Amino acid sequence: MIVFWIDMSLFDILLFLIFVLSSVLWLRSRRPASYPPGPTPLPIIGNLHNVAKKDFMQAIRDLRQNYGDIISLSLGSYWVVFVNGSENLRELFVKHANETSDRPPLFIFKLVKNKGVIASSGPNWKHQRTFALSKLRDFGFGKRSFESSILEEIENFLNLFESFKGKSFDLPGIIRTSLSNNVMSITVGRRFQYDDPKFRYFVNLLDEVNNTAALSGALNFIPILEKLPGDPFGAKRILEVANEFFDNFFGEELKEHRETLDENNIRDFIDAYLVQMKTVEPSNEYYTDEQLLSVIADLFGAGTETSATTIEWAFVYLMNDMDIQIKMRQEIDDIVGTGRLPTMSDKHNLPYCEAVVIETFRLGNVVPFSLPHNASEDIYFKGYIIPKNAVIMPCLDSVAHDENLFPDSHSFKPDRFLDENGKICGQDKILSFSLGRRVCLGESLARMEVFHTLQLCPKVRNFLPPEGESPPPVKGQLGVTYSPEVSKLRAISLT
Numbered sequence: 001m002i003v004f005w006i007d008m009s010l011f012d013i014l015l016f017l018i019f020v021l022s023s024v025l026w027l028r029s030r031r032p033a034s035y036p037p038g039p040t041p042l043p044i045i046g047n048l049h050n051v052a053k054k055d056f057m058q059a060i061r062d063l064r065q066n067y068g069d070i071i072s073l074s075l076g077s078y079w080v081v082f083v084n085g086s087e088n089l090r091e092l093f094v095k096h097a098n099e100t101s102d103r104p105p106l107f108i109f110k111l112v113k114n115k116g117v118i119a120s121s122g123p124n125w126k127h128q129r130t131f132a133l134s135k136l137r138d139f140g141f142g143k144r145s146f147e148s149s150i151l152e153e154i155e156n157f158l159n160l161f162e163s164f165k166g167k168s169f170d171l172p173g174i175i176r177t178s179l180s181n182n183v184m185s186i187t188v189g190r191r192f193q194y195d196d197p198k199f200r201y202f203v204n205l206l207d208e209v210n211n212t213a214a215l216s217g218a219l220n221f222i223p224i225l226e227k228l229p230g231d232p233f234g235a236k237r238i239l240e241v242a243n244e245f246f247d248n249f250f251g252e253e254l255k256e257h258r259e260t261l262d263e264n265n266i267r268d269f270i271d272a273y274l275v276q277m278k279t280v281e282p283s284n285e286y287y288t289d290e291q292l293l294s295v296i297a298d299l300f301g302a303g304t305e306t307s308a309t310t311i312e313w314a315f316v317y318l319m320n321d322m323d324i325q326i327k328m329r330q331e332i333d334d335i336v337g338t339g340r341l342p343t344m345s346d347k348h349n350l351p352y353c354e355a356v357v358i359e360t361f362r363l364g365n366v367v368p369f370s371l372p373h374n375a376s377e378d379i380y381f382k383g384y385i386i387p388k389n390a391v392i393m394p395c396l397d398s399v400a401h402d403e404n405l406f407p408d409s410h411s412f413k414p415d416r417f418l419d420e421n422g423k424i425c426g427q428d429k430i431l432s433f434s435l436g437r438r439v440c441l442g443e444s445l446a447r448m449e450v451f452h453t454l455q456l457c458p459k460v461r462n463f464l465p466p467e468g469e470s471p472p473p474v475k476g477q478l479g480v481t482y483s484p485e486v487s488k489l490r491a492i493s494l495t
């Protein structure tokens, strides 16, 4: 009898504990009435099941249909607020810039140890961003003087196209090497040969990292997944790759630069940073080796993948519409002639080519959810509270596909950026480089790279799908960037 009583008690206690735990989990998972709306979170998993879908982009579009422009989801340890619509984005990231310009402590930012430009916040971010922008400008970012270097790089890969003799080839590897050379020539002061084994190795590593869903997925919101045995989410591998970049690639460049530094002859960004380090106290935490390595990693990572994917998209669109290639070529031949290459100063006289570039930035929209921001305070916005420490996701996708701004938004139509006089119009409506204080730091370089690539390539080659194949589908996959599924093509010489 006594035994029975004890059993019952333990059972009761267990039941009671389960009840308390479930209530706590349920209460914790409930969305406070003042937060932006969203589907009801479940205990423990919150809203993970609402977004852990094959097509994340479509999942967010569907949630917007049901809950409106500002949605909150309980994902792992965070409230994540998705902000849609051009006006809302402008208001939140420009008017509320003081509360929305930090980064949250997510896995993706741990790769650069929360240092450098992309991952840092507060005073450190201001130091790194201001210094990087000013020195990158000194070394040619957005300047005509840097143009010849970009053009040289494009000519190199056009020559490489020649070696395939009209056979199909994979575009991504070539385009990534070429574009990372633009960043390399400013940061480490030299370009690398396409077949340089060390450089290829690191460009491939970057590709490997970008292709793992771990960076954009659940690992960010549920830190405990990082500790699971067997590395099912690829966290350990990614951290290994990041360390390899820091220690072996950029680390060696830094060592070499330090040994050969001549303060009267600043060769590149690393030299400029080393000189800056000498001007501050040794205890200064903003200008250190780690910060420098993180900034270079930022520029290499952000500056290669985004522009390269944008150019891949451009080739997909061009292969799907030969008329666009013909119209671009016609415009360049009429304005620039055949005796020289087009330059940025020709841009205003080449409105159709420029419209193709702008439409590529819009529809390619390679970073459709920008990068996560952090709410550093409770933010009162559109009748809701975005709670302190919420992760804010700027849904740039909602702008690229705003049917009011861009009717038939899923089609590639450069003419939408030309007015009745054939002049460029409406380009300020696109937000593919994000906005506010964190707006892309490499926008001017990216614009130059894409403009030149899209003028030179169709000028001298026809771009076609592999023999016997239809043009690739205008369909993408979301990893760190939103990239086309197929990227094989043939480059047929026009001469």
Ligand code: HEM
Pocket: 117, 118, 119, 129, 183, 298, 299, 300, 302, 303, 304, 306, 307, 310, 365, 366, 367, 370, 371, 372, 394, 432, 433, 434, 435, 437, 438, 439, 440, 441, 442, 443, 445, 446
């Ligand atoms: C088509 C090309 C590109 C696109 C579409 C693009 C887009 C973006 C976007 C959406 C962000 C996030 C802004 C935010 O946090 O809200 C960003 C940040 C950034 N981008 Fe780009 N980007 C491109 C090319 C480049 C290039 C060429 C570089 C450098 C060489 C670069 C360097 C950066 C850096 C350093 C940041 C972090 C800025 C900060 O946190 O303050 N990007 N970019």
